[in-house]
Amino acid sequence: MQNIMSIETVSLNKDNTAVVIIDQTQLPYNIEMLELRTQEEVWKAIYLLQVRGAPAIGVAAAYGVYIGAREIETQSYEEFRIKFKQKKDYLASSRPTAVNLFWALNRMEKVVIDHADKSVQELKHLLLEEANEIKAEDIRVCRRIGENGLALLKDGDGILTHCNAGQLATVKYGTALSPIYVGLEKGYHFKVFTDETRPLLQGARLSAFELHSSGVDTTLICDNMASAVMKKGWVQAVLVGADRIAANGDAANKIGTSGVAILAKYYGIPFYVCAPLSTFDLNCKTGDDIHIEERSAEEVTEMWYKKRMAPEGVKVFNPAFDVTDHQNIAGIVTEYGVATAPFEKSICEMFSKRDKLKV
Template sequence: METKKTILDYETVHLDDENNAMIIIDQTQLPGKTELLTLTTAKQIWDAIYLLQVRGAPAIGVAAGYGIYLLAKQIVTEDYDAFYKEFKKQKEYLDSSRPTAVNLSWALNRMEAVVTANQDKSVAQIKQLLKEEAIEIQQEDIRVCKAIGENGLALVKPGDGILTHCNAGQLATSRYGTATAPIYLGHERGYEFRVYADETRPLLQGARLTAYELQSAGVNVTLICDSASSTVMRNGWIDAIFVGCDRVAANGDVANKVGTANVAAVAARYHIPMYVCAPTSTIDLNTPTGDQIKIEERPAEEVTEMWYEKRMAPDDVRVYNPAFDVTDHELIAGIVTEYGVAKAPYTESLKEIMAKKNA
């Protein structure tokens, strides 16, 4: 009897090089429908990132790598200068799709470095090197997430209650996730965690994605409204909090899905450790504090109309819909990376983590 596929059996992002395409799961359709999108043009790739059809900092980085490679393949010239000029134009266009997630610019800059470091090679050779680099970005993501999972798992014990916010799971990465990586590894090893997932308004990534993928994996997961997080903490049901992030400032301030700062503040009240699971690709030592992180503001309709059969807010009411908030470093017990767990003072520990990476 054939085993039924779950959402975890699909790749979040993958390259179909033979057909000059990138294939993604359209996450805006989940959990009701598993739809794969084939992306071939710059506008399709830009839209997929902006519209959150592909989302999660690591997955955005992977999509950016494959996306700029596919667009580079379409440049018809053997002249390096002409190739690089068009490459730069396409890179800047993709980079404009999401301003907060540092993985987008990180991956695009990494791909550009391949172009500038190989000026002595033919355009055809550069395109091949871009393909290899994009594939390596994805393979590296898998290795990084597993390492984050191992480091995060060391911070909890079997039977613990864990709270998570938004989706930093497999759907946000290539495999394992970041914040969910300790949960998946613990589940494989019989830890029997009790996981609570915030629904995460207004786009419901917790309800539609995190609860869906954890349930598909057989994890003991309970969905809660964002406003119930304080109740489950006060009830003593939460032993640790794991969240992902889109950018880490040099002082340890973290930008993540809006609502994360609320969770952190309540966790501090109840003395529950909050851990941020952050690949080193999200650490931005050039940004001194969270005050310098540009926060993307999303359309008002996500609050007033999305998910409702009819509009659920007064016409013309003002709406403030930031996609992210900044959690102050004082509220964070540790930043879990693939090279270890950074602890306060983060201005020192994050430098040490990045030194390990560069070594």
Template structure:
């Protein structure tokens, strides 16, 4: 099936509700909002084969760590339905090949491997059953993953909102709203929840070079949600902080190490350094699926490097640098735990030392 556009009127529900990623009606494909064409164009894509799913994740058509995990879980379910096998063992071999292929699409966001590993665990635990029975269990699991993410986002939003006051100025980087997660989002969740309860915030949205997630997605979501938002270039964060216009920084995360170091979109660590200098709280918000106890520190997090041409050519009519000029284009950086005021998860507001607070919050995840 590949990637097929759907009718624009079908998009409203996905942009305003929980299901920014979902199965189509006959459960033959995953439906996503194509985030690469927002806000100028609203388009849905149907992903019905392995290459379409891989490309959608790699090309950022679906992005945001939780949304990637949800898409991957639905995607591997779709691919599992296509497997021809006469036993659980044969089914598992083909399933694992498909999962490894999807997992290779992006290395940094832990939700991708987490979701695929969770789906694989279902197969392994039921390998004595027929492929048809296993597929049915996979369907239940992928739906559960999305439902859990929605519940986690609501809890994260509640905890985050408790740290804010009506009228606060907020600075955010990249995009961690409904498009990147479920329902409220993570970093933007407290703002949407606060808006529902009559609170008002003024948000400064970093444009987030080079792919402009803040400009294209965050400012779009906030504007559509009736939240006062001002778009700024990344290098303007310092002056709005110095002017006293920012009372808190809220960012999402793609992976959190056991010591509290947090990987997020490139430029996040710079925001954290500025916030530390100006005495502004810097909060990292994310579900437990982004916490990786296998990574002791941020040094263990693999940082994805993307095509250098994104810097010189993306969104430009003409290249903005000579073809002979080299570019370094890491997709993420790691914010040192010492710069983070608190990590906000669905299990509460965690503070330093994170080696202790993370273990206490998630004892079942700890690796000795």
């Protein structure tokens, strides 16, 4: 089995004309690389989950808007700025919940705004440099999250995870799975239980695939088996990622995460959210302010089945995410340390550390 850790999830091709991604809809059957040469192709890849995971979406969006900028044919700064914003807004419409999408696009737009004195050609070069830095920063940040998260674990621990917040959700290492990979490098031996994660099976298709191919002791379980393995004492910590974190510590992540957090609290198991500061949205006071994406009914009724597994015409509720209450979170692992309750205070401290010392 090919080790997924040897492949970058998102990159730019050698002549800077295409965003290269692993098509995650093909995993684990095929490792297929896609070259996205237009903004429309990047938008479609994000919407269809060919690239997914908040940090990976951010990197793909940065490269995607750079590809769009290359297509702008003008020497007028003002015309370039207006057309660039149109392309940025277009990519921003691909998915509403993952804040890294907007964070990356805003960083790219800031390059244009801050360099009004540059030529269009120079602006395009600066945009390429910024997109490359967003990618490099993602790798550095995920490594640091892994090191900070590893300090919370012991060799031999059983760890449960939900959805996929591994390398496939970032450029390298991942967020929630980064402590496991950093531990693997240092000789730790963890036993990882991966929730299947319905309806899109990111745990089965992606987390189990990358962990198993990396040599990690991995056991796949259905979502409704989490309580059973916790009750047996097989789980000492839960590690999950996040797509958006509110100022009070409420965290939006793949649907089903909040239920895992409730179970973990019942069994006295620490529940950790692992995410970079770019995933925090301080404009959201609580989780109630986070917009939750709803997806098509077919993901529940038809996908993965040879025959439709629900009656025609039945109503379907298919939110892509739910919000875990901060009271059920033991800590939020970031690149600048671990935020703990009271989260309003500790999250502000994380941002103060960032302002003093960039990772």
